[in-house]
Amino acid sequence: MTRLTIDPITRLEGHGKIEIFLDAQGDVERTYFQVPELRGFESFCVGRPVEEMPTLTNRICGVCPEAHHLAAAKAADAVYGVTPPRAAVLLRELMYCAFYVTDHTTHFYALGGPDVIVGPDAPVADRNILGVIRKVGLEVGGRVIETRRGGHRVVELIGGRRIHPCTAVPGGMTKGITADERAEIEAIARQMLDFAAFSNELFGSLINDGPTRDLVLGDLFRHETYYSGLVDDKGRVALYDGRIRVVAPDGTEHGTYAPADYRDWIAEHVEPWTYLKFPYLKKVGWKGFVDGVDSGVYTVAPLGRLNAATGMATPRAQAEYERYFATLAPATNGHRQLVHQRGAMHWARLIEMLYAAERMLELVADPDITSPDVRAVPTQTPSEGVGTVEAPRGTLTHHYWTDSNGIVTRVNLIVGTTNNHAPIAMSIDRAARGLIRHGVVVDNGLLDRIEMAFRAYDPCFGCATHSLPGEMPLEVVIRDHGGETVGVLRRGD
Amino acid sequence: MCSVGATDDRPVTLVLGLGNPILGDDGVGWRVAEEVERRLITAPWLGCLAGPVEVDRLAVGGLAIMERLVGQQRAVLIDAVLDGRPPGTIAVGTLAETDSRLSGHLDSAHDATLNAALDVAVRLGAPLPDEIRVVTVSARRVLEFDEHMTRPVADAVSRAADEVMALLGQPVAMPA
Numbered sequence: 089m090t091r092l093t094i095d096p097i098t099r100l101e102g103h104g105k106i107e108i109f110l111d112a113q114g115d116v117e118r119t120y121f122q123v124p125e126l127r128g129f130e131s132f133c134v135g136r137p138v139e140e141m142p143t144l145t146n147r148i149c150g151v152c153p154e155a156h157h158l159a160a161a162k163a164a165d166a167v168y169g170v171t172p173p174r175a176a177v178l179l180r181e182l183m184y185c186a187f188y189v190t191d192h193t194t195h196f197y198a199l200g201g202p203d204v205i206v207g208p209d210a211p212v213a214d215r216n217i218l219g220v221i222r223k224v225g226l227e228v229g230g231r232v233i234e235t236r237r238g239g240h241r242v243v244e245l246i247g248g249r250r251i252h253p254c255t256a257v258p259g260g261m262t263k264g265i266t267a268d269e270r271a272e273i274e275a276i277a278r279q280m281l282d283f284a285a286f287s288n289e290l291f292g293s294l295i296n297d298g299p300t301r302d303l304v305l306g307d308l309f310r311h312e313t314y315y316s317g318l319v320d321d322k323g324r325v326a327l328y329d330g331r332i333r334v335v336a337p338d339g340t341e342h343g344t345y346a347p348a349d350y351r352d353w354i355a356e357h358v359e360p361w362t363y364l365k366f367p368y369l370k371k372v373g374w375k376g377f378v379d380g381v382d383s384g385v386y387t388v389a390p391l392g393r394l395n396a397a398t399g400m401a402t403p404r405a406q407a408e409y410e411r412y413f414a415t416l417a418p419a420t421n422g423h424r425q426l427v428h429q430r431g432a433m434h435w436a437r438l439i440e441m442l443y444a445a446e447r448m449l450e451l452v453a454d455p456d457i458t459s460p461d462v463r464a465v466p467t468q469t470p471s472e473g474v475g476t477v478e479a480p481r482g483t484l485t486h487h488y489w490t491d492s493n494g495i496v497t498r499v500n501l502i503v504g505t506t507n508n509h510a511p512i513a514m515s516i517d518r519a520a521r522g523l524i525r526h527g528v529v530v531d532n533g534l535l536d537r538i539e540m541a542f543r544a545y546d547p548c549f550g551c552a553t554h555s556l557p558g559e560m561p562l563e564v565v566i567r568d569h570g571g572e573t574v575g576v577l578r579r580g581d
Numbered sequence: 582m583c584s585v586g587a588t589d590d591r592p593v594t595l596v597l598g599l600g601n602p603i604l605g606d607d608g609v610g611w612r613v614a615e616e617v618e619r620r621l622i623t624a625p626w627l628g629c630l631a632g633p634v635e636v637d638r639l640a641v642g643g644l645a646i647m648e649r650l651v652g653q654q655r656a657v658l659i660d661a662v663l664d665g666r667p668p669g670t671i672a673v674g675t676l677a678e679t680d681s682r683l684s685g686h687l688d689s690a691h692d693a694t695l696n697a698a699l700d701v702a703v704r705l706g707a708p709l710p711d712e713i714r715v716v717t718v719s720a721r722r723v724l725e726f727d728e729h730m731t732r733p734v735a736d737a738v739s740r741a742a743d744e745v746m747a748l749l750g751q752p753v754a755m756p757a
Contacts, residue, residue: 218701
């Protein structure tokens with residue numbers, strides 16, 4: 089057997105890697121995707137007051153502190169059995185939507201999106217934000233920066249700090265916003281909505297380009313899995329709160345459940361070759377890294393959310409949602425079809441960006457948004473609680489247990505990307521199988537496609553690992569069946 | 582965040598501690614920044630400065646760091662590195678010399694490297710510091726949640742702060 093090892097070269101060289109084992113015929117036998125685990129977060133939390141968790145957990149990594157902050161605050165609400173006032177809920181969701189626009193903007197223009205915008209066949213050196221600027225113009229680069237600045241400003245106004253918000257506490261928020269701040273946020277939201285609409289139009293123009301169309305629509309990254317995401321009371325995509333809806337690969341509903349019941353629905357499979365677990369649907373069961381209705385593998389994040397929901401709750405996002413499904417998965421015989429192509433994740437992300445911007449305008453126009461009634465002081469004896477939000481990279485669940493004094497005794501987290509761990513591993517395997525035949529096509533084209541399979545999910549293992557590289561420079565080590573290195577490929581060689 | 586001599590019209594230097602303060606040695610950038618801040622509020626140090634100083638700490642990646650640097654005249658970044666050298670080893674250099682070895686917070690799967698982010702800022706015409714210096718501390722344990730650093734890294738904090746203070750005493754190297 090020949091083994092190929094793809095190592096991201098980072099300061100953590102050797103920790104995150106992809107290994108491809110070839111059989112005697114030179115075809116892919118098995119692909120392993122390994123990432124390291126940050127250890128000890130649960131024990132790090134034990135012994136601390138639960139009200140510290142919203143500010144402590146948002147330090148897990150610097151990518152989605154807002155998601156951890158709010159999931160923790162919701163879990164702490166539940167621990168104390170307290171319901172925040174309406175104004176507090178509005179403020180939390182408003183801050184969260186601003187974060188969403190910012191985060192999705194970053195991914196589309198600076199990270200995974202350049203594969204689509206610049207084109208999958210463009211040199212890797214061009215598939216980054218600099219290549220995007222060259223392709224679509226300097227003005228767009230300026231709007232990316234402006235959108236990020238606006239998002240940070242909203243987080244600062246509501247969350248108290250630009251990066252790591254600190255105002256969500258058990259029972260609500262520590263502060264409200266003034267009328268002037270409301271007006272400033274509204275202006276930012278309008279700019280964000282304009283840019284989100286532009287981004288969707290841009291994607292619509294790109295999808296007609298051959299290589300990009302192949303990337304989005306092609307079968308190279310297609311998996312028919314279950315899908316899962318938060319929905320509102322009408323089954324539409326929800327980001328801050330709701331129930332979790334799960335659909336089967338054929339679009340039928342598998343079930344809908346309250347986030348606090350997640351342990352009845354989700355179990356975690358363990359493989360000996362990686363620290364990270366593989367969540368799966370408990371009622372379907374773990375059947376391995378395989379597609380289909382009999383496999384409990386499910387997909388979250390934008391692709392999962394749009395498939396799991398029945399629509400979007402704002403008009404322009406709903407229109408784009410309908411165009412997305414009509415283009416990628418037209419209904420057959422009146423039955424709704426799901427989008428299984430992983431490359432569609434980029435488009436789904438932009439539809440969510442549009443929704444989040446529209447939702448900001450709805451929230452900021454609510455008369456209660458400037459209400460000073462933002463905190464219900466907890467009075468019940470604390471015990472146990474679950475808080476769930478849809479992080480950009482998937483459903484994020486915080487589960488805390490405390491003693492009667494509110495001191496944390498146990499913590500369980502299921503972070504966004506971890507939900508997608510199995511699908512990511514399957515997509516990498518699919519890319520390798522599609523590009524290695526009889527031992528050939530072992531070159532940078534292979535690396536590019538594997539990177540694209542990886543990046544479409546917008547993975548962030550910051551909650552479970554220290555880092556993986558943004559530019560993902562790769563090295564392929566080819567070893568024979570005895571483990572000896574017989575060749576090394578590096579990007580640019 | 583603190584500012585010293587902010588009313589001065591000489592170029593401001595931003596001292597930026599990077600890393601995750603609850604991830605063991607990865608928090609050394611924060612600790613050095615805190616030590617620098619502590620020294621700066623001690624009056625005798627003020628006479629040693631080449632200009633006003635602002636101190637901040639961030640646990641974010643390249644794009645957000647770039648955004649923090651926009652508008653600054655000079656910056657000193659402090660971060661942990663895993664470079665195979667003995668834990669606690671201190672190095673002072675330019676960003677170009679050290680970026681590939683800087684903290685994962687400059688280079689996550691959901692971010693750009695700091696150098697790439699700075700390239701974007703340059704193309705957009707954003708005003709960046711005339712000079713960016715980097716002080717690194719070789720780390721050992723960065724994969725385990727802990728508010729405490731390993732002994733050799735903790736012992737390096739004061740020495741790394743010495744290096745930062747020395748940089749703060751040097752005039753800004755203006756571009757030719």
